[in-house]
Amino acid sequence: MQLKAILLASILWTSTAVSAQIAIKANIIYTASGTPIRNGVILISKGKIEKVGTTNNLPIPAGYTLYQSNVVTPGLIDARTLIGMSGVLNIPVDQDQLEKSSPIQPDLRAIDAYNPDETLVKVARECGITTLHTGHGIGALVSGQTMIVKTKPGTVENVTIQPLSMLAMTIGPSVSGYYGSPGTKAKQMAMIRTELLKAQLYLKKMNDKDSSKRPSLDLNMDILSKLLKGEIKALITANSSVDIMNAIRLAKEFNLRLVLDGAAEAYRLIDEIKSSKAEIILHATMARNEGDMVNMNRESAALLTAAGIPVSIESGYEAYVPKTRIVLYEAAMAMAYGLSFDEALKTITIHPAKLLGIDNRVGSIDVGKDADVVLYDGDPFEYTTKVCTVFIDGAVVSNKCP
Amino acid sequence: MKRFIQTSAAIVLFVSLTCSAFSQDQPVVFKGALIYSMNGKPIDRGVLVVRKGKIISVGDANTKLPADALVQDVTGKVILPGLIDTHSHLGGPEGGDGSAALNPDARALDAINPSSDGFKKALAGGITTINIMPGSGHLMSGQTVYVKMRPAKTIEEMLIVNEKGVYGGMKMANGTNSIRNSSGFPGTRAKSAAMVRELFLQAVEYKNKIAKAGKDSSKMPERNLRLEPLVEVLEGKRIVHFHTHKANDIITAIRLSQEFKFRMVMHHLSEGWKVADEIAKAGVPCSLINIEVPGGKMEAVNLSLATGATLEKAGVAVAFHTDDGITDSRLFLRSAALAVREGMSKEKALEAVTIAGARMLDLSSKVGSLEKGKDADFIILSGDPFSVYTKVEQTWVEGEKRWDIQNPADKAFLTGGYGVYSTDRSEFHHHDNEDNEQ
Numbered sequence: 001m002q003l004k005a006i007l008l009a010s011i012l013w014t015s016t017a018v019s020a021q022i023a024i025k026a027n028i029i030y031t032a033s034g035t036p037i038r039n040g041v042i043l044i045s046k047g048k049i050e051k052v053g054t055t056n057n058l059p060i061p062a063g064y065t066l067y068q069s070n071v072v073t074p075g076l077i078d079a080r081t082l083i084g085m086s087g088v089l090n091i092p093v094d095q096d097q098l099e100k101s102s103p104i105q106p107d108l109r110a111i112d113a114y115n116p117d118e119t120l121v122k123v124a125r126e127c128g129i130t131t132l133h134t135g136h137g138i139g140a141l142v143s144g145q146t147m148i149v150k151t152k153p154g155t156v157e158n159v160t161i162q163p164l165s166m167l168a169m170t171i172g173p174s175v176s177g178y179y180g181s182p183g184t185k186a187k188q189m190a191m192i193r194t195e196l197l198k199a200q201l202y203l204k205k206m207n208d209k210d211s212s213k214r215p216s217l218d219l220n221m222d223i224l225s226k227l228l229k230g231e232i233k234a235l236i237t238a239n240s241s242v243d244i245m246n247a248i249r250l251a252k253e254f255n256l257r258l259v260l261d262g263a264a265e266a267y268r269l270i271d272e273i274k275s276s277k278a279e280i281i282l283h284a285t286m287a288r289n290e291g292d293m294v295n296m297n298r299e300s301a302a303l304l305t306a307a308g309i310p311v312s313i314e315s316g317y318e319a320y321v322p323k324t325r326i327v328l329y330e331a332a333m334a335m336a337y338g339l340s341f342d343e344a345l346k347t348i349t350i351h352p353a354k355l356l357g358i359d360n361r362v363g364s365i366d367v368g369k370d371a372d373v374v375l376y377d378g379d380p381f382e383y384t385t386k387v388c389t390v391f392i393d394g395a396v397v398s399n400k401c402p
Numbered sequence: 403m404k405r406f407i408q409t410s411a412a413i414v415l416f417v418s419l420t421c422s423a424f425s426q427d428q429p430v431v432f433k434g435a436l437i438y439s440m441n442g443k444p445i446d447r448g449v450l451v452v453r454k455g456k457i458i459s460v461g462d463a464n465t466k467l468p469a470d471a472l473v474q475d476v477t478g479k480v481i482l483p484g485l486i487d488t489h490s491h492l493g494g495p496e497g498g499d500g501s502a503a504l505n506p507d508a509r510a511l512d513a514i515n516p517s518s519d520g521f522k523k524a525l526a527g528g529i530t531t532i533n534i535m536p537g538s539g540h541l542m543s544g545q546t547v548y549v550k551m552r553p554a555k556t557i558e559e560m561l562i563v564n565e566k567g568v569y570g571g572m573k574m575a576n577g578t579n580s581i582r583n584s585s586g587f588p589g590t591r592a593k594s595a596a597m598v599r600e601l602f603l604q605a606v607e608y609k610n611k612i613a614k615a616g617k618d619s620s621k622m623p624e625r626n627l628r629l630e631p632l633v634e635v636l637e638g639k640r641i642v643h644f645h646t647h648k649a650n651d652i653i654t655a656i657r658l659s660q661e662f663k664f665r666m667v668m669h670h671l672s673e674g675w676k677v678a679d680e681i682a683k684a685g686v687p688c689s690l691i692n693i694e695v696p697g698g699k700m701e702a703v704n705l706s707l708a709t710g711a712t713l714e715k716a717g718v719a720v721a722f723h724t725d726d727g728i729t730d731s732r733l734f735l736r737s738a739a740l741a742v743r744e745g746m747s748k749e750k751a752l753e754a755v756t757i758a759g760a761r762m763l764d765l766s767s768k769v770g771s772l773e774k775g776k777d778a779d780f781i782i783l784s785g786d787p788f789s790v791y792t793k794v795e796q797t798w799v800e801g802e803k804r805w806d807i808q809n810p811a812d813k814a815f816l817t818g819g820y821g822v823y824s825t826d827r828s829e830f831h832h833h834d835n836e837d838n839e840q
Contacts, residue, residue: 088697119703123695268820288727289818290825297819321698321728329694336790337817383739383790 021045022394023064024373025055026072030342030380032349033364040072044371047394052365067389073345073380074365075130075372075392078327079281079352080235080261080314083120084134084149085113088323094118097137097317099144103179104195106227107219108144110135111156111163116149120324124315125151126398127326128374128387131161131362133352136168138237138262138317139178141192143168145223146235148356150372152392161358166235166259167227171250172243172292189246196254199224233257239264239283239292248276259355262316264296267303279355280304281312282347284325285333301347302338311343312352332381344381370394377401429453429468430801434477435782440757440771450481452778455800460772476782480792482752483772484530484551484779484799485734486759488689489643489669489723492520492731497536497543497573503580503587503594504601506572507627508544510536511561516554519824520726522815525551525805527732528781528794529724531562531760531769535573535643541580541588541598543573545631546643548763550779551799564764566639571667571763572631574598575645576654577701595654602662605632635664641764643689647672647701656684667762669723671713672696672705678716687719687762690754692737693729710754711745720750721759732816739788752787 022044029040031052041058043051051058060066087094096113099105114134115121124132135146148162175188182188202221208214215221226232234256236247244265251258258278260266264287266273266280273280282301289296297303301311313334315325327348335344353363361370371394378385388401430452437448439460449465451458459465467473493514498505514534524532530551537543547570549560561569576594581587588594608629615621634640642664646655652671659666668674669689674681681688690713696705706712713720722738724731738751746754760770768777778801785792797805805812814822 088703089700090698091700119697120695127694265820286730286733288730289823290727294823294825295818295820298817299819318698321702322693322695323698324695326694332790336793381790383736384743384788386743 020394021061021064022067022371022391023060024067024069024072024375025060026069026375028070029072029365030074030345031365032074032345033366042072042365042373044373044391044394047371049365049367049369049371049373052367067375069375069388070378071376071380071385072365073128073374073376074349074363075370075374075390076128076328076348077131077133077312077352077356077363078124078129078315078348079133079312079355080146080316081124081132081134081324082137082317083124083315083324084115084118084132085110085136086120086317086323087115088119088123090320090323097135097143098139098178099136100178103140103175103182104142104191105140105144105220106142106167106223108136109164110145110147111160114147114149114156116152116154116156116159121151122153124324124326125390125392126387126400127328128376128380128390129327130372130374130390130392130397131353131358133165133356135165138168138170139174140168140170141175141182141188142195143170148358150392152395152397161361162356164226164232165356166233167223168235168237170237171246172238172240174292185242185246189250192250193253196224196228196250199228200254203228227256228254230255230257233259233279235259235261235281237261240295241265241268243292244269245272248272248278251276251278261314262293264293264300266309267297267300270304270307270309273309274307279312280309281314281352281355284314284316284327284330285337286325286330287316298333298337301334301344305339305343310351310354311347312355313347328380328387332383335381341381427454429458429471431467431471431473432476432481432780432782433463433467433473434475435479435481437481437772438483438752438787439773440483440753441773447477448481450772450780452780452798452801455778455802457772457774457776457778459774479795480783480785480787481772482528482781482783482787483756483770484781484797485528485755486721486757486763486765486770487524487529487532487724487726487731487734488667488721488759488762489535489691490524490529490532490726490731491535492524492532492726493518493534494520495534495536495547498540500584501586503540503582503597504542504628505536505540505544506542506601506629506631508536510534510545510547510570511557514547514549514557516557516560519815519822520731521551522805522812523726523731525797526794526812526816527724527730527734528783528797529731529734530779530781530797530799530804531763531765533571533643533723533763537573538575538579538645539582541575541594542601543575545640546570546573548765550769550777551797551804552802553804562765562768565767566764568634568639571641571643572635573643573645574655577645577647577651578699579645579647579701591651591654595658598658599661601628602632602636602658602664605629605636606662609633609636636662638665641762642666644668645670647705649673649676651701652677653680656680656686659686660684667721670702670725671709672702675706675709675712676704678712678718681713682716682718687721687758688713689721689723689759689762690741691723691725691728692740694740706744707740708744710741710751714746714750719758719761720746720754721762722751722754723759735787735792735794736790742788748788
C-alpha cells in the first residue's frame, strides 16, 4: 500500500514537472491575434506562453518536452454554456441550471453548483474547449449568476477564472413556459423593470452617508446593484426581434451593459444593435430552428461580422439530445455559411475573451498568456479532423492521437 | 387478409398513377463529374444519362450519349445517388399516443403533412428517400412510411412501394425509451419484453387462423387492425425498425426477433460498439445516429462516433439516419463524415447514406445507387462529400430537379431566415417527455 502511494505521488509529481517546460512545433499556428505562423514554435514555461516564433528563429532549448503537430490554435472559448451546471444524464439530480421556484433570483451563484468533473465538461475539453463562460440558465427573467472556468479537472476554486461574470436573464417565450407568471411579454418587462427600480432605490439607500440609514445586506439587491453600477454585464437571452428590442430598451432605461445572447434575429436589427452598443453572443449555428429561433439564419455570423459587429459563438443550452454543442463545430459551420476562416476562429477565441474581459489571460497565442493550446491533425474546421492534444495552463489535459 | 391486401393494392395503384406525372421524355446527360455510383468504383469524369425519371446509363467519358439529349456540363462536381434517410420524423408523423405502449394499428400515413416545409430541409441536405417513423416513446409506435421527396399534396403521392409490396415498416423501441410511469406502459425492461412477446403470440395465432381458413371465407377470422400489420411482419414483408441503445437492450431486441423470426433493422445503437460481434453473428443490419456529444438521456450516455467503424470491422451492414429533428436533415452528409473521422472507411460511410439504407427498406432495386433502370434520384455536390467546404448544389428526384442552391428561394431553406420556415412543423417528437425520459 505504502509503495503504491509513493508511486502515485511520484507520478503526480513527474506529470507536473513535465508540464513545466514544453515546446510545440507545428506546420501552422493560428494565433487568433496576428497572421498565421508557418513552421511555428511555441515555448511554454510555468503554465504560460514563454515565446512564440518559427523553427528558423526560435531554437528549442534543452529540457523542453517536444510536441509536434500539423495545426495549432489557442485554447477555445465557449462564450455561453450551461455545462457543469447541466449534466450528461439529463435527470433532475444533474440539472442545476434553472431554479424554478421563482422567475427572478439574482442571488443564485454559479460557483455553488458548477461540477468540474461533469462528463460534458470532459467532452468539451477533449474537443479543445479550454475556457467556459457557464452558469445559470435560459428561461428565467433573472436565472442567476454566471462564472468563467477552465475546463481542467479540479475543485471549483482551482478551475475558476472569475466566480461572478454576468447576470443571466431571459426575455422571451421560454420564461412563460417555465413559470406561471409572467404570462406575456408586457408582464415580463413590467416585472423586471419593477425589480430594477427596487434595486435603484436600494442602491441609493446603500450610498447614504449615514451608515445607520443603510439597509441590511440583501443578496438579490446586492447583485442587481452591481448590475446597475456596471460592475457586471447583463447577459440577456433574446431571440425574436421583439424580444431583442425589449432587451435593448431595458438596457437603455437602466443603463445596463448589455450582452445579447442567442440573438437569432439580430441579423435583422444590425443598425439598432450597433447604436445600442450591445455585444453579441450568437446561438450555435446548428441550433434547431424551432420556437423563438424559427427565423434563425445560418449566415448570421457572417452578416453581423460584415456589419462590423464582433461575434462570439456559444454552445448555448440544449434540453435533450445532444445535451450540449461544441463551439469548434459551430464556428466551422459559421465558416461554411459565409464567415472567413480567420473570423470564424475569432468567434471562439479572441472575441469571447474580450467580451468576457479575460483577454489578458486567454484567447490568443501570445507571450505571457496562459498556455492553453490545441493541437490538430488537420484543418481545425474540417469534419474529419481530430483534436489531438489539449493543453491548459501548460499541462496536457487530453491526448487522443496515437 | 385478402381485404387488407386489397386496401394496399388500391394505394399501390394510386401511387403508380401519380408517379408517371412528372417524367420527362427528353434524355438529360450530366457529364464531367466524379460519379460515386455505389455500384463499382468511382468514375472520374463520368457520364450519367436519365430519361423519364429513370437512369438510362452510367459510365465513363466514352459512354454513348443519346442523339436528342440535353447535355449538362458538371465538370469538377461530384455526383452521388440521392441520400436515403432510414429514420426521420419530418412531416409530423406523430404515432402511438399516451393511451397504450403497443400501437401497431397507428399509421404515420394518417398524420404526416405532405406540405410540411420540413421536407425542404431534406432536399437541401440531398435526401431523396425517407423512412418516416412515428413515435417515439412506445414499445411499438406504429407503422412507418417510405416516401420519396416528390412534390405532393397528399401523402399517397409520396409513398414508395418496396420489393415486398409494402410502403413502410413497424417502429418498435425498448430500454428507457418506452418505459413510463403511466397506465398501460411497462415499468421495467422485463415487462417491456413480456408485453411485446404477448402481442406477437396473438399475431402468430391470428396468422395461423388465416392460413387455416385458406380460401374458406367463413373460417376467416374477423379483421383486426392491430394484428394485420404484425402478420405482414411475421411474413417478412414489413420490416421492424427497432429503436435500441444500450448493449443489453440490443441483445434483447435480437432475442425477440429470433423468437418470432421477424426481420429487423436496429436503430441508434449508442452502445453498439460493445456488442458488435453479437450483432454480426445475428446478421442484423444497423442504422446509426451520429451525434458529437453523448448523453441528454440515460441510454445515450455511452454513445460513440466510432460505432460505425467498429460495426464495419465486425462485418455488420451499417446505415446512418438523421432522426430529424434530433439531427438536421441538411447535415446528413456531415453525420457520415463524423464516422469517417473516427475510423470508418469512406467507402462504407458513403454506402451508409445510400445503398445500405436502401437495402434496409427493401428498396435497393429502385434507389440507393446509380444504375440503369433505377430511379433518377441523385445529387450534385461542389466537392468531397465529407468536407465542411462542400455544398449540395442540386437535388434531383425521379429526373426532376427539386432543389437548386442557385435559386434564392431554395437556398433560403438551407440557410434559414426570416419567415422561411413555418412554426407549425412537428418533427420534434420528444416534446411530450423530454423532461422525464431517462
